[in-house]
Amino acid sequence: MIRIEHINKKFRRLQALDNISANFYKGQVISLIGPNGSGKTTLIKSILGMVKPDSGKIFVKDQPVNGDPAYRSDIGYMPQIGRYPDNMKVGQLFDMMKKIRNADEKETDNDLVLQFNIPAIYEKPMRTLSGGTRQKVSAALAFLFSPAILILDEPTAGLDPLSSEILKEKIIYEKKKNKLILITSHVLSDLEELTTHIMYLQEGKMQFLKDLETLQEETDEIKLSKAIAKVMRGYETDNKWIDQIFLAEKKDERIY
Amino acid sequence: MLKLSRYVLYDILRNKIVIAYTLFLFIVSFSMFRMEENSSKAILSLLNIVLIVLPLISLIFTTIHYYNSYEFIELMLSQPLSRTRILLSEFGGVCISLLSAFWIGVGVPVLLFSADETGFALLFTGTALTIVFTSIAFLASVRSKDKARGIGFALLLWFYFALIYDGLVLLILFAFSDYPMEKFTLLLSALNPIDLGRIFIMLKMDISALMGYTGALYKDFFGSGKGVLFTTVIMLLWATIPLWLAIRSFRRKDM
């Protein structure tokens, strides 16, 4: 579904993506993980055409991403921070999206819209919404057109545990429908229940792309975070990042 | 494109700044016409608003709007929409809302109290300057990375077009006062949309004085249909070239 061929991207002196090649197929749930600044978001944005790679090619369903923007109708994207025009009402945002996609009311997937009870806030302007509610809106929009590919950037950040759970279930449900799902998250425990593959990036380089079973076998660890930690030690790179992940997990646990 | 513009417009029209701007223009224009017995004197005061306030508001508002819409633009980019279309929709939305503010705020009073040649020249200039400076502001904001820098750059541009440029022209005219500079002033006026708009209005308001020293040249040039055409074409260039450059940058830009 997505084919990445030798892409490179440099921001001034920072090598954000360093010769990355990968193939993602349908039915996969790919977890993109790596420290801050490792190139996860840049990779996602490259797939979406927001960032133009210096070299290399990306194909989505065999369509090159730098050409016709029509390929993006197969993608649902949930950004890390969703910000919308202040005075636009929630209902209008959904109307606009439907108009952009030329979608019929019947074709749309309203599961999340209903589960997050978004119709109740249709008349509210976007500026009055809390960060969590905006995340719900972003999530509902990403799933609205049942796209073949879902790209979720930190989907659970800022969501309350209940909503987080709803979203996870929705992801699992979509996974069963043989879709390709790309997720970045700092919360590895969230990914554990969902992911089929792990893609690990560091300093713009892809360290590995493996399926979960292989990773578990290789490391002899069931828990994802531990498995990765073990792998990382093997790679003998910046171990600090692993500690960060554990810290983040602990922090998350404290919050919920 | 209209699909998107409509929603951008809908958002901006409810924007408090735009509403305040419309009210400000309307109250100022209306009270000027009511206060001055002579409507040409009111037009004269409005001239300063059109030449100074309009470009400033267009520049600042557009820049702020662009940066506030940055994430929204990102979201639009994840949709099956081309970048050109997204930027043009944003431009269309901002432009139409600023123009409606101008037409309601200034256009209605002018049509009510002074619907003559000078009045129409004023409306034409106001419309052109709004579009031109919105376009320039899009270029400034697409080109500069962060909001503070973008607003700073927009202010600088305003300062340049509204004041510094005229100062430079004055210096040039005095430095080369021994040479025939009439034709050169035509070129100078084309290089600043505010000056061009001002001369276009002056041609209606101060035709007698303009007929003096620069004589036939200005009359032949601006007074005829050719002048209206020239002004329109130059204004169009001022509107399209920055917008075109902005689109070009925007298409290559990493968000």
Add this chain to the structure above:
Amino acid sequence: MKYFFTIVFSFLLLISFGNTIIVGPAQPIRSLKKAIEAARNKDTILILSGIYKEGSIIVTKSLTLIGEKNTVLDGEKKYEILLISGNNVVVKGMQFRNSGYSAMNDFASIKLVDCNNVTLENNTVIHSYFAIHISNTTNAIIRGNKITGIPTSEQLTGNGIHLWKSNNAVIENNHIQGHRDGIYFEFVTQSQIRNNLSEKNIRYGLHFMFSNDDNYLDNTFRNNGAGVAVMYSKRVRMEKNHFEENWGASAYGILLKDITDSHITFNTFLKNTVGVHMEGSSRIEIQKNSFRNNGWAIKVQASCDDNVFHHNNFTGNSFDVGTNGTMVLNKFYNNYWDKYDGYDMNKDGIGDIAYHPVSMYSMIIEQNPTTLMLFRSFMVSLLDKAEKAIPSLTPQNLLDDKPMMKILKL
């Protein structure tokens, strides 16, 4: 039928004073020249419709020449058509066209030399070098003539009504256009110019030199190349005239050069590049005039003194007063200036603070005319404001210390 009565009436009239000779293509006398030869003093010659090409016709007797609607004297672009030198001559209702052109002589359609009591009335003069040329004449009456030239260049066109060294002339109800100067006076005294319309002339609508004690009333001078020039004269009275749309680098509603002891009252100056331009003029009273939408309402050169401007209305002018120096020997009071933004605390209709009609920028333009391009710009208004706060360039004693709050009814 109308003509029949005219003829009968003239005939009856003339029985008492003299004979009437009829000239016409189908009459016994076909040539005007022959008729004039045959006529005696006080005779009337009636010239019936037709085109007469007889070269130069000379009148020295006291005759009345009356034309019909289509009586045309054609100069074939070679001759001076009618030369009059005598007393008590009347020329009425004829059409003159195609007078000759000469670089050496002032060829004219009608030329009066050394005459007394000559009336030229309701004639049409087209395509002439000079239309009516009068010299050394007393009591000429030029009334109701329509004069149309072909405006080519200043050198190829003469004046419409040209008077030289004459006195007691009356020029009224004429319409003159397309000549070099519409009406030209040189050494003409004690004369009246009334109700004429002089427009679209190449140079001046009225050009006036060394002519004292004359009056101009109710004339309209419009769209002439350089407006009206009044020079080197004394005791001139100009009232209720309209000076309109005289546009150009050296075009003036009126140019006053070395004029003294004169009056300019109740005139309207509309849309002129300069309404009134004064040089070397003294003791002129300019009152109750209306200056509207001019580039400069008044330009007073520093060489003027003792002129008084009062009770005038200044509205919609780009600049009210321009001057080239800082010496001011003229007085302004009780005028209405639309740019005045003072106040009137005691409600007597007169502003409490003085109005300075000379703006800083008009001084700058005086020095460097191309800077007009920047007029009404933000920078210029800042300069003007700065000048108001700290005056340096503008003459501080050029002021109206009793400006009117309301527009004057004139």
